Amino acid sequence: MKKYDALIIGFGKGGKTLAAALGKKGIKTAVIEKSPLMYGGTCINIGCIPTKKLIHTAADAKKNQQADYSEKNNFYAAAIREKNTLTALLRQKNYDNVAAAADIYTGAARFQTDHTVEVQLPDGKISLYGEKIFINTGSEPVIPPITGLQLSKRVYTSTTLMELSTLPQRLVIIGGGYIGLEFAAMYANYGSMVTVLEYGNTFIPREDRDIANVIQTRLEELGVRFIFNAQVDEITDENELTTVSYLERSSGMSVKIPADAVLVATGRKASTASLNLEAAGVAVNERGEIIVNELLQTTVPHIWALGDVKGGLQFTYISLDDFRIIKEQLFGQNDRTTANRPPVAYSVFLDPTFARVGLSEAEALLSGHKIKVAKIAEAASPRARLFGSTSGYLKAIVDAESNKILGAAFFCSEASEIINIVQLAMKANLDYTVLRDNIYTHPSMSEFLNDLFSTLD
Template identity: 50%
Template sequence: MRTQVDALIIGFGKAGKTLAPYLAKQGLKVIVVEKSPEMYGGTCINIGCIPTKALAHQAELISELQIEDAASRSLKYEQAIHEKDELVAFLRAKNFDNVNNTPGAEVITGMASFISDHEVQVETASGSMVIEAGRIFVNTGARPFIPDIPGIHSDKVYTSTEMLNVAKLPRRLTILGGGPIGLEFASIYASFGSEVTLIEHGDRFLQRADRDIAEAVQQVLESKGIRIALQTKVERITDEAGAVKLSLMSPGGREELETDAILVAAGRQANTEGLNIEAAGIRLDRRGFIHVDETLQTNKPHIWALGDVNGGPQYTYVSLDDYRIVKDQLFGSGKRSTQSRQHVPSAIFIDPPLSHVGFTEDEALKQGYKIKVVRWAAAAMPRARQLKKTAGLLKAVIDIETDRLLGFTMFAAESSEIINIVSVFMNSGEPYTVLRDTIFTHPTMAESLNDLLSQV
């Protein structure tokens, strides 16, 4: 079977699922190919932001209730997994309907692979078909990277995707990797009551953060009972009766660590396996991601790569902005590109969340700025006292010569919301004094911006 379309989107990620109905409404015939019915809606909906943050919220509630009984915590965890599954199923169906019910757009479930730069073969449950498209958009995302460690393919070793389906709370959990994914899972499972060990091969915790911020985060995580092992290498993983053992090497020597489950959070790699990229003549970058220019086009002008697969910042909201770039390039002014992005915020959903936008203090100094740095303790905020969430620290980096806010970090309750205010403000180009003197409602965490910037 062969069919022709105006646009073929491979992968059901945020950019693709938003682009498909838009293109269809412009009168184009559009097909979206997704290899798994469990991934309608993409990573965020099914195995990323939504399920992990749902678990993080439930874990936070458990922590607030101060439930000490292990059986009760385990039961709460099982309930949280069930509620997460219901939420994901609802959103997955909604995402499918949003695309498939748009006139001119169709979802096909199957495995896509390039035959040429305009032709893609799709293997479905009912047979094979060839789709010929004038424009092709690859939106297949990324998947967990599995390091080459002897024994790592044990059935007690999980990726972040698989960990979300572990129905029973592990008494002991060991996490390989101290990045955002590892930290979020560490915070979640420690709050539910697991004994968590976080193993990081580097010698610095939160390597990209300023040391004062990293130390504050480490202190809070350790207060939750999380053990953080730096400069530690996993040499071997061995299955034991009812458990699993890690052979570790650190500056302190060799150690054997027994645990009930291992989460591998050692980074992500492009989801291009099986796509037969070579047949399309598409270039990959040195990391294996699809190489794109500032308009997200590949070296084939009619093929774009959107979302995590293009090697950009791996956030669903950046994938959404990829859609905006393509939309503008095809039907707008053509001015929007990745170069247009300024002050993109980020948040790590530990408890409390760690959020950041702009330069860190170290980065600003390396860029040659003359700066003023101010800090404010979260415990000084009335709202933090109300919430009984007094842990944390706020930090701002100011350019002395222009009075512009160069960077802001907030490790405190509700920071994942506040960071968006600061991002919008930084994009305005106004001096920090405007934000300092802005009127915020009281009592809120937002008014901490007044107090912090009054220290300049």
């Protein structure tokens, strides 16, 4: 048995950053990763980077909507090759960075005790001892129990669809959440006919209706078709196509639609099933997510969990901040916890991007705040006009008594950038007037904050 000061299970953002930090301090560390295709974690291999690369390229594809299918398919195939080249480069870079600081074991990890982990290597098994252990195994797609789904050759997850080198002419997406919407916008721009089947009756229900309606209208302009109250019952392969059968929950009518590819986007779950956590005494909740305290310690004090595996917001930057929390415990003063992390922004890379931080208007009212609401159309921005993006909408929620920003939701060009300015202002507890009166560069989307918050005057 090999002994280490620290074992890190999973090569995600938090784990790989922690490995490098520990290695620099001379702490004997090992990193265990189940797949050689996942060095560096979800983000660079199957998440943020490859999807955003394809989304970026899809913006160019949109200019060729009059092209025939063969041309669209060639463009898409080239985009997939570029994506693969990029992810391979980043994967190797991440491997090299971690290998310089820690031993790497490629194989499936399984707890034997609270200090020992068995790793199934390609040529046998090895047991590793860790004085401290950090779990960073991430999440995986939820596969719903739909008849025929597991048997179909044309059903994909968000991971496997990006491995498809042929552009689907007809793409059916099961699930209208944020992942499904990103793929819907992307493939519509590449030239696929996209249909989204959503079980519920409301488009992105967590968002305010005004901004949700603008987003839905824009996606429909791109060619995305939405069917709500759709309960998918069966998926059947028939020669050169697949048939998706669903029940219209409002009418009880059974409907069938053809597809060249079906994307299952019904959520993600923590990757914990194979870890044998009970052998270590690590508790999980009813969803299989590892239970942690504000310092990310599990029910076993010398075992921590980082990133998606513990539930909550599933973003790379959360995993990175988890690293910071643990780093402070190991080398600092424990000032950083999950409790003092908010507000946290998020972005959904549609066309244009949707980004949000803090409370929605509905949530602010439900919380008892007296509010002022700033609203403005993207078309009023000179910068957006330069981009040819004029269909968006921005709003911000301000406490009417304190003038503090409670939240913001932007559906516009560069929303993923300017939302960070608002987040920083909220974190610093600044009045909205600071953003209203700040001097920004021109022409920029950030200067549009002058106009947005001036609507409150």
